[in-house]
Each structure stands twice: as structure tokens, then as C-alpha cells.
Amino acid sequence: MSNASTTADAAIPRPDLSAARLRKRYAAERRFRLYGIVAVIMAIGMLAVLLGSIVANGYTAFWQTHLRLSMQLSQEVIAPEGDTSRDALRDANYRSLTFEALYGLLPEVTDEQTRRELNTLLSNSAPRTVRDFVVANPDRIGETVEFWVKTDDKIDMLHKGYVDMEAPPERRMIDPDLIGWYQQLVEQDRVEALFNTTFFTGSDSREPEQAGILAATVGSFMTLFVTLLLSFPIAVFAAVYLEEFAPKNKWTDLIEVNINNLAAVPSIVFGLLGLAVVINFFGFPRSAPLVGGIVLSLMTLPTIIISARSALKAVPPSIREAALGVGASRIQTVTHHVLPLSIPGILTGTIIGMAQALGETAPLLMVGMVAFIVNVPSGFTDASTVLPVQVYLWSTSPERAFIEKTSAAIMVLLAFLIAMNATAVLLRKRFERRW
Amino acid sequence: MNTPIFLLTLAALMGFSYWVGKRRAYSVAGGHPAHLHSLPGYHGAYVALWAGVPGILLAAVWFAVEPQIAEYMLLQQLSPGTKDVPPDRLALLLTDVKNIAAGYNVFREVTPELQRAAQAYNAVFEFGRAVALAAALGISVIGLYFGRRFINTHLRARIQVERVIKVVMIVASTIAILTTFGIVMSLLFEAIRFFSRIPITEFLFGLNWNAQTAIRSDQVAAQGAFGAVPLFAGTLLITAIAMAVAVPVGLFSAIYLSDYAPKRIRGTVKPLLEILAGVPTVVYGFFAALTVAPFVRETFSSMGFSVSSESALAAGVVMGIMIIPFVSSLSDDVMNAVPQSLRDGAYAMGATQSETIKQVVFPAALPGIVGAILLAISRAIGETMIVVMAAGLAANLTANPLEAVTTVTVQIVTLLTGDQEFDSSKTLAAFALGITLFVVTLCLNVIALNIVRKYREKYE
Numbered sequence: 075m076s077n078a079s080t081t082a083d084a085a086i087p088r089p090d091l092s093a094a095r096l097r098k099r100y101a102a103e104r105r106f107r108l109y110g111i112v113a114v115i116m117a118i119g120m121l122a123v124l125l126g127s128i129v130a131n132g133y134t135a136f137w138q139t140h141l142r143l144s145m146q147l148s149q150e151v152i153a154p155e156g157d158t159s160r161d162a163l164r165d166a167n168y169r170s171l172t173f174e175a176l177y178g179l180l181p182e183v184t185d186e187q188t189r190r191e192l193n194t195l196l197s198n199s200a201p202r203t204v205r206d207f208v209v210a211n212p213d214r215i216g217e218t219v220e221f222w223v224k225t226d227d228k229i230d231m232l233h234k235g236y237v238d239m240e241a242p243p244e245r246r247m248i249d250p251d252l253i254g255w256y257q258q259l260v261e262q263d264r265v266e267a268l269f270n271t272t273f274f275t276g277s278d279s280r281e282p283e284q285a286g287i288l289a290a291t292v293g294s295f296m297t298l299f300v301t302l303l304l305s306f307p308i309a310v311f312a313a314v315y316l317e318e319f320a321p322k323n324k325w326t327d328l329i330e331v332n333i334n335n336l337a338a339v340p341s342i343v344f345g346l347l348g349l350a351v352v353i354n355f356f357g358f359p360r361s362a363p364l365v366g367g368i369v370l371s372l373m374t375l376p377t378i379i380i381s382a383r384s385a386l387k388a389v390p391p392s393i394r395e396a397a398l399g400v401g402a403s404r405i406q407t408v409t410h411h412v413l414p415l416s417i418p419g420i421l422t423g424t425i426i427g428m429a430q431a432l433g434e435t436a437p438l439l440m441v442g443m444v445a446f447i448v449n450v451p452s453g454f455t456d457a458s459t460v461l462p463v464q465v466y467l468w469s470t471s472p473e474r475a476f477i478e479k480t481s482a483a484i485m486v487l488l489a490f491l492i493a494m495n496a497t498a499v500l501l502r503k504r505f506e507r508r509w
Numbered sequence: 510m511n512t513p514i515f516l517l518t519l520a521a522l523m524g525f526s527y528w529v530g531k532r533r534a535y536s537v538a539g540g541h542p543a544h545l546h547s548l549p550g551y552h553g554a555y556v557a558l559w560a561g562v563p564g565i566l567l568a569a570v571w572f573a574v575e576p577q578i579a580e581y582m583l584l585q586q587l588s589p590g591t592k593d594v595p596p597d598r599l600a601l602l603l604t605d606v607k608n609i610a611a612g613y614n615v616f617r618e619v620t621p622e623l624q625r626a627a628q629a630y631n632a633v634f635e636f637g638r639a640v641a642l643a644a645a646l647g648i649s650v651i652g653l654y655f656g657r658r659f660i661n662t663h664l665r666a667r668i669q670v671e672r673v674i675k676v677v678m679i680v681a682s683t684i685a686i687l688t689t690f691g692i693v694m695s696l697l698f699e700a701i702r703f704f705s706r707i708p709i710t711e712f713l714f715g716l717n718w719n720a721q722t723a724i725r726s727d728q729v730a731a732q733g734a735f736g737a738v739p740l741f742a743g744t745l746l747i748t749a750i751a752m753a754v755a756v757p758v759g760l761f762s763a764i765y766l767s768d769y770a771p772k773r774i775r776g777t778v779k780p781l782l783e784i785l786a787g788v789p790t791v792v793y794g795f796f797a798a799l800t801v802a803p804f805v806r807e808t809f810s811s812m813g814f815s816v817s818s819e820s821a822l823a824a825g826v827v828m829g830i831m832i833i834p835f836v837s838s839l840s841d842d843v844m845n846a847v848p849q850s851l852r853d854g855a856y857a858m859g860a861t862q863s864e865t866i867k868q869v870v871f872p873a874a875l876p877g878i879v880g881a882i883l884l885a886i887s888r889a890i891g892e893t894m895i896v897v898m899a900a901g902l903a904a905n906l907t908a909n910p911l912e913a914v915t916t917v918t919v920q921i922v923t924l925l926t927g928d929q930e931f932d933s934s935k936t937l938a939a940f941a942l943g944i945t946l947f948v949v950t951l952c953l954n955v956i957a958l959n960i961v962r963k964y965r966e967k968y969e
Contacts, residue, residue, distance in 0.1 A: 099861055106863035110765025113758045114778055117837070120830045121785050127800045128792065311681035319678065331955075332685045338884060338954040339947065340891020342918055343692060346943045349925065350695035357576050372688050379685070405671045433789025436893035436918070439926055462791040462894075469795050469898060477799065484792050491787060 128488075132481025138270035138283060139230040140222040141196065141259065145175035147208060147215050158212045166208070168201035172223065179262060180255055188251070195252055197224035197283045222268060227282040227475035229256055233265060236474060247474065273482060277448050278464065282475030285468070287483050289450045293363055293443070293458035294432060296451060300367020301431050305375050306424055310413075312375075313382035313420075318408050337376035344373045345440025353441060360442035361457040369437045374427035381423025385416040418505030425498040429491050435462040461487045515642040519564055519649060523557045526653045530556030533660045547667035555666040558673055559656025564649035571641035579633035583607075586626035606630060696947060699940030706934050707735045712941060714738060718904035718915075720924060720938055735938055737945070739904035743821065743914030747896060748889040750825025750910055751832055755889075756882060758829075759836025766837070767844045768866055779838075786834035794898030797827035802899055809911055817901065817913040824899040825910065828892055832885050839884065843877030843961070844870055846968050877964040883957035887950040893918040917942050 149156075152166045173193055177183060183192050200223035208215065224230075228248045231237055233256070243250050259265050276286025312333075320326040348369035352358050358365045389412050397407040438444075443459050444467060451458035459467070461483065468480040534552035538544040545552070583606055584592065592599065605615045610627035617623075660666075704712065715736015762782065766775050802823035806816045847870050855865040871878075901913030902923060924939040 099864070103861045103863045106866070107765070107769055110761045110769055113761030114765055114770075116758050117762055117785065117830075117833050118778065118781055120833075121781060123800075124788070124792075124796050124830070127796060131799070308681045308684055311678045312684065315675075315678035315682045319675065320682070329682055329685055332689050334958055335951060335954050336685055336688060338887060338950065338958075339692070340887075340893070340918070340950055342891065342893045342921060343696075343943060343947050343950075346921070346925075346940060347688070347692045347695055350699060350940070351691050355695075372684075375688070376685065403667065403671060405674055429787065433787075433791070435789065435791040436897075436922070439922055442926075444926055462789050465791050465795065466894065466898065469791075469798065480795060484795060487789065488792070491789070495787060 125488075128481050128484050132478055132483075132485050134234045135273060135478040135482035136270055137234075137267040138272065139225045139233040140266055140268045141176075141200075141225050141229075142220060142222055142264040142266070143172065143175040143179070143200075144218055144220045145171055145204070146218045147171070147204075149216050152208060152215055158215065160209060163209045163212060164205065166205070168204045168208070172196065172201045172204055179264065180258060183255075191249065191251060192255060194226055194249075195229055195255060197226050197281060199224055199281070199284050222266075224272075224283045225265070227473060228252065229265075230283055231474050232256055233267060234478075273479070277450060278446055278459070278467070279448070282471075282473050282479055285476075285479055287461065287464060287486060289447050290459050290461045290464035290483075291486070292450050293447070294460040294462075296363035296454060296458065297366040297370060297438075297443075297460055298428055298432055300364055300454060301370040301374060302424070302428060304368065305371035305378055305427065308371075309375055309378035309382055309424070310420060313379050313386060314408055314413070316379075317383050317386040318412065319404070333376045333379055337380060340436075341373055341434055342436040342440065344369050345437030347372065348437060348441045359455050359457075361445050361459075362455045363451060363458050364454040365441045366438050366443050366460065367454075369441055370431040370434060373434065373437065374431050377427040377430065378420075378424050381426070382416075382420045385419025385423065386412060388419065389415045415507070418501055422498045422502045425494050425501070429494040429498075432460075432494070433462055433487065433491060435466055438463055439466070461490075511638075512642070515568065515645070518646060519561065522564075522646070522649050522653065523561045526557040526560040526656065527553035529653065529657055530554070530660060533657050534666075537661055544662050546663065546665050547670075551666040551670050552660050552664065554670045555664070556653060556656035556660070558670065559659075560649045560653040562673075563652045564645040567645040567648055568642060571638070571645070575633065575638065575641075578637065579630050582633050583626045583630040586622065586629045588622060591622065692947060696940050696944035699937050700944045703934065703937035703941040706937070707941075711735060712737050716906060718920070720920065720935055735934070737917070737942065739906040740915060740917050740920055740942070742906055742908075743900070743904070744890055744916040744918075746821050746908060746910065746914055747825045747828060747900060747916055748886060750822060751828035751889045752882070752886060754826055754829025755832035755836050755885060759833045759885075760840055760878070762833070763837040763840040763844060764866055767841050768862065768870070782834040782837055785830065786838075788831075790831065790892060790894040791898070793827050793831050794894040794896075797823050797895055797899035801827050805911075814911055816911045819899065819901040819913040820911050821900060821914045822910040824896050827899065828889055828895050831892070831895065832889055835888060836881055836885050839881035839961075840874070840878050843881060843964065844874045846877070846965065847873045848968055874964075876960050880957040880960035880964065883953050883960070887953035887957070890953075891918065891946060891950050893922060897922050917946050921946075 148171075151171055152168075153162060155162075173189075173196075176192065176196060177189060180192065183189055203223050204221055207219070207221065225233070229252065232248060232253065237246050237248055237253075239246070246253075256265070272284060273286050275288055276284055277289035279285040316326065316329065320329075348365060352365050352368055353360055358368075393411050393415065394407050397411045398404070402410065438460055443463050445457050445459060446467070447457060447459045449456075465480055465483050465487065468476045468483065531549045531553035533556070534545055534549040535542065538549075542549050580603065583603065587602075591602070594602070605617050606623055606626050607630065608615045609619055609623060610630045712735055716738050717734065717736045718739050719734045762778075766778060770778065802818060802820065805820055805823045805826075806818055809816045809822075851869050851873060852865055855869040856862075860868065896916045896919050900916060900919055902915055902919065903913055904915050904920075905912055907914060921939045921942050924935050924942075
């Protein structure tokens, strides 16, 4: 539009001043547009850096360094009295069996002191790996079996290249002897990074190589289940009432203002509410998914109510009038026509609310879900933790190996969130109806 | 009988009642449902409500009074000699007995008397609860009987059922008010207890915050330990840094997306920005602590500044990134609401697109944008995880973004996640900080929501 006018103007003789001003104005126009592009690129660049740094730090956690040990499951060590019952097998001395196999690989290490140091090359879960195998396969006693056992997290970091070999030895955070033994074992082709199943089947541990996210994931889903169970029906009832039945008066105005404000209250305040009222006043157990779920449902309620109301609002009045016209009661109108038509929208809002609740951390810290949980919670009143809190707990651990575990846990959390949001988007696309 | 079994049985009973009611409705109508006032299903629901509601109410009442009864039974077992102690000692004793009942170790000799008390306490939860829940089921059966008897051809079952549904809806919609009320009362109650120990003026205007030292109750008087000004200053500093990042980036993205971007770019960029909003804050916190903070430290120390490892700058910048989508999507909405006629008028006068935006659209959208920024500020003030993970704990009163500062939310978390004795000034201080946070964010939200609403009404 402006181009057309300038070419038309070109024929008219004009003072230079205007052309210069026009150039300036166009330059300003281009600059302004550039600012916009730069801003968008910055925002997306930050997203890329954020996700990139998480993935770069975390992808290695899905592999764990293992050491191949071949050991003879000698009858004398495991079952000296010939007793191969389950309990006897569990109590046998697998530590010495494992460590002897390790000493066999490095024959030059002989004295007690150095051997004790060599023991720290293996994770203390290594004898357990052997034990579990023997208990499951008592018929293999006496044979020579190869095991892949976990190494200690320091060796794991070394194998993954996180130890700066250029740095002076005292700053490498790992004993030079261990590095030497590690290199010997690599030459013997006995060290390999294998898929880290423990990360998905284990619970929290002080030892990075044994830490997993199962307990936190189960805790997260229990908490979300409680949240969904409480917030969905309440939100639907509230939204239907406010949208379809409520008279316009001071009381409903107050409810509206309240819902809008609650949606913007800092999440940590809900945590304080949970601590003071749910735990201290009503005496619910601390750290339990039940309490976490109650707190999160109070928090997500406004989100779901607001989206449910807009879904209800999108149903055209003609549908209601038609239903009322053939003699349906107002509640029948809602339950037979309005609700079924708006349920995709309500579900979309609910899933988005649940995704928010899944990522929430601060209020759960307040109700004590920061405990160190080694067992997978089996009930709604068991002490448990959730994925984002597990991320927080690991991020405060000093070990280098926990950085990758934290990042990997974040990747799992983000995967859940992406799955939930994608479901919401699909639902919206699939069932969206324009009237 | 435990709670899940009770709930399952009750649900089964209600299902059975529905069936009974429906059958009964058919039979009283002599096989012609048209003779009834309501559809037979409503009669079923009517009987089901008769069976369910009294039982649920009775169970709820039991759960409300259960702790009190248990404590009463516990006290009955204690001899007067044990009981006649000052209230705070008695409270400690009760806690210990409850711990014995739960099977924990206590720092106290477990006498047979205490053992008995613990057993009595447990009995309420086991035996007492079983009896109460069984009674609730009994009442349900009675309700079923009466509900079934009430069914006749004149019963307006639908009206009755719908009345109950409506009551449930009204109760559900008042939960929002109850939540706000609960927040205000719980925070206020604890905060008042705090202010009875520490004068409110000292809390609001004191320049020295050192809550961690006040572990014993006789230390509370230590002067200036609860002056919250450094926390407010730290919160404001980090919020200011966050807004310095989020407002320009968010605003310019919004302008570009709403007025310049081709449809395809808009369609891809908007969801990408929404991803930024969907990332959990704990992830931002980790990113701030692991990536941004070392980067800030290295950059500025190579320039010769002294940088704290937990600088306000790192936390603020990352918080700014988190808030970008908030600012951009709200201002995008606001600018899209400016009528096209205003833009067309400016173009007709020969203004370029940027001149139109700067001199027509932006001023027209300004109130809405201010509202959006206020909401973003309230968001930044209340944000917790980023600052917990990336900002410090030391309460420095400084405006230097390279130093470590602490914020209100960080202190709430640290005060309440340590070892807790609930009545200490330390934990009560968290509630005083909490109510300050709540009041400030509430004011910002109310103002912002009002501005945005007024603005929308102007152009609708």
C-alpha cells in the first residue's frame, strides 16, 4: 500500500527533505519489525537452550557403566553345608565372592589396604546382583557365570567422560588409583555402558547408580489421582451451577471474583493452607499423597472451573431452548444435552489443570512430601514423594552423578507433560465443534 | 471395617437401592410407567439417595469427631498424677502417647499406664471406627427401606432428586469461597500468634533477618531477628530483573505476532511460547542453578566484578524467561482487542505500521498491558522453586544484582521444611511471611483484573 503511493509520488517534484524523512520513517519501521523478530528469536532461543541443556546433561543417565565379572559360584562359599533353601542362599557371603572375582582381574593388587580401596570401584549393589541371580537359579551353583555388575558412580562419571583428565589430580574428585584400575579394566574389555533399567525400576537412593524414579512416579500418579477425583466433579458441579443456574446477584459475583483471584494466588500459599488446615487442624498424615492431592485439587479447581465455564458457554442457547421446549427440566437439559456437548472442552481444561498439578512442587514441599522415600508407596496415606520434588531433592545432592539423574528425571517429567498436553490438543482438535 | 471397604459397600448398596426403587416404581404403576409423575429411573435415584446420604453424613460426622474421642479415651486411661501437669507438658505427653500408639520410639519411659493409654487411643481408630462405619451402613439400609416405602404414583421423584443435585452444585461452587476463607483464616491465625511475640512494626520495618538462630523459645527476644525488609528488598530485586527480561521480550513478541507475523509463523511460534509456560518451575530452577548461574558468574568475574555463586541476576533472568509467555499471551489478547477501525484510521492518515502500533494501538491497549504486567509481577513475587534453587539464603540488603539475596518464598520454604516444632516463632514467621505474600499478590491481582475487565468493556 505504501509502496504504491511512493511510486506514484515519484513523478511529482518535491523537496529532498521529504524523501529523507521518508527514508528515516521506513528505517524506523524496519527497526521496529526487527525488534519484534529479535524478541521472538530470543524467547525461542531460550526455550531451546533450556531444553538443550537438560537433554545434554541428562541423556547419559539412561546408560549406566557396568563391569563384566566372571565368577565361579562355588558350593563352598554359597552353601557350605549344602543347604540350598531360599533363606540360606540369601544369607551367603556374596560380597567376598564378588570382590574375589574383581581381585582376580587385577592380580597386582594384593595388600588389604589397597584392596579395600579397590572395593570402592564397584557399586555396593554388586553383591546383590549376584545374590538375586543365585536365589533365582540355585541349579547354577558350582558353574562359572558372567555377571554385569554396576560400578560406583565415580567410575560411571569417568566412563562417561565427565571427569576432566586435564585437571590436576586433586581436582578430579576421584582417586588416581581408581583411574588406573579403570583403565586396566577397559583394556581387558570388561567395562561397558548398559541400559539403565534401575533408573525406571528403582527408588530414591543415596547412591546415584542405584537411584530410580519409580517411587516418585507412583507417588505422582497417586497424588494426581486424588486431585482428579476431588477437583473434576467439584469443578463440573460448580461450573454448571455458575453458568446455567446461578441467579445474577452479589453472592455469585463474590464467587466469580473469588475463583478468578484464586487462580492467581501463589501456589506456595496453598501449601501453607494445606499445612495449617489439612495437616495441623484435621490431623491428616504428613507426606501422604492424600494430602498432596487435596492441596493440588484446591489449586487446580479454579483452572478447571474457568475452562469448564467457557466450554459450557460455547454451547449455543438454541440447544437449551429446544430441550426446554420439548418439556425437559433444566437439570435434564444440562445432563442430556449441554454437558455431553461441552465435555470435550471440559476434559481439555481438566487435562491442562492436571498437567499443571503434575509439575507443581512448592505446595508439596509445605506438606512434607520431601521425605527420602525408599519404598514405592502402596496406599494413599503412605509417605511418598512426587517427580518434581524428586528432581528438587536430587538437584540438591552434591554428587556429580546426580546432575545427570536430575536431568533425566526432568526429561521423564517433561515427557509426561508433553503426552498430557498433546492429548488435550488432540481432544480439542477431534471434538471441537463450531456452531 | 476400614474406609475403602465401607465406601465400596455403600456404593454397592446405593446401586442396589437404585434397582429396588426402579422395580418398585414399575410395580406401583402396575407396569405402566406413564402413570408415574417421574421416569422410573428417578425413583431409583430417589431411593439411592435415601440410602446413601444418611450413611455418608454419619460417616463424615464420625471422622470429624474421631480425633477428639480418641484423645478423650486416651486421657481416661491416665491417672490424675500423670495428668496434672502444665498444659504444654500435657501436650508433649499426648504427642508421645500418640507416637507410642503409632509404634514409633519416644524419648520417655514407656510405662504400662502409657501403654494402656496408647491402646485405648488405637482402639478408637480400629474398633470405634468399625462400629461407626457399620452403624452408617445400618442407617443406609434403614434409609433404603423408608425410601422404598415412600414410592407411590404421586411421588414427585424427579423434583426431589433435582433438588438434591442443585444443593450439591451450590455446595461445590462455594468451595472457592471456603478456600479463600481457609487461606485467610489459617494465615491470619498463625500470623497473629507470631505478632504477639514479635511486634508487627519490627517485622515490617526491621532491617535484620536471621530466623535460623531462634531455635529456643527464650531466644525470640533477640533483637532484629525477624525484620523482613531484606526479604522484601530481595524479592523486589529479583522481580525487577525478571520484569526487565520478560516485559521487553514478551511485549515485542506479542507486537510481532499480532501485527507483523505471517499466519504460518504465528501458528508455530505461539505454541512454542506456550511450551515455555508449561515447563514446571522446578525445571527452571534446575536450569538456573546448573547452567545460568555459572554462566553469569564466569561472564561477570572475567569482567572483574565479584559475583556470588547464587546471584540475584541468574534467578531473576530465569524467572524472566518463565514469565515471557505470560506477558506475551496476555498483551497479544489485549492488542488483538483493539478495533481494526483504529488501525485503519491511522493507515489512512499515511502512518507506517510501526507508527500505527506505537501511536495508536499501544496507547489504546496500554491499560490492558499494564494489567498484564501487574499480573506478571504478582506471578514473579509468588514464584518459589526458581528462587529456592537458584537464589541464596542469606538476607542481604543490597541492590547489587550480582550479590546473593533471599526472598519471601525462599524463607517460607526454609522455615517450614526443616525439623519442625510447630509452635516456634520460626514456623510462625513463615505464616506471617505467607500472609504478607498473599495480601500483596491479592492486591495486585484485584487491581490488574479490574483494569483488564474495564479495558475489555471499553471495546466490546
